[in-house]
Amino acid sequence: MTVGKPPHVIFGQEMLKPVDGSGKDEGELTGAKRLIRRLKKRHGHFADVIVADALYLNAPFINALKECGMETVIRLKDERRLLFQDAESMFQRDEGRKKSFNIGKKRVEVWDLSGFEIAGSPHKLRVVRYREKWEEKGKESECWMWLVTTLEHADYRILWR
Structure with missing residues (x-):
């Protein structure tokens, strides 16, 4: 579905298909790739960017999107992933630090680096890390968000939204 302003x-x-009569359905990723290809066939170029949760951060999904002429923005959550660890070590050295920006009462700090790879995909990935800080009931709060994207030049403020 479309995201952002209504209408959505x-x-x-x-629908996920049962696998080998085991009563277990095929995986969500398999169904998602099939859906993307079916929509591409039916509608042609129906989307520029697919936004997905961390489950979709894998080479077959990224490759399928790129084959259909689409880009992706995917949440990165798993600290055990090599991609996360590689980016984190670079960010800790302050590589990729960008200018902070304000959204309402939130201060958002940004780190943004490109050129990452995952096994099985020829596509270069960009990792963007955000730290949101705000004051709530006299206490400082913060929230971290990590994204992986195939979008080389999208503004990090747009990706944050």
Whole structure:
């Protein structure tokens, strides 16, 4: 479905198929790749960017999107991933630090680096890390968010939204 401003249009859905009569359905990733390809065939270029949760951060999904002419923005959550560890070590050395920006009462700090790889995909990835800071009931609070994207030049403020 579309994200951002309404209306939120649903382009399609994909039922997961049972696997080998085991009563267990195929994986969500398999269904998602099939849905993307079906929508591409039916509508042509129906989207520029697919936004996905951390489950979708894998080479087959990224490769399928790129084959369909789309980019992606995916949450990065798992600290055990080599991609996370590589980016974290660079960010700790202050590599990729960008200018901070304010959104309302939040202060958002940004680190942004490109050129990362994951096994099985020829596509270069960009990792963007955000730290949001704000004051709430007299106490300072913070929240971290990590993204992986195939978008080389998208503004980090746009990606944050």
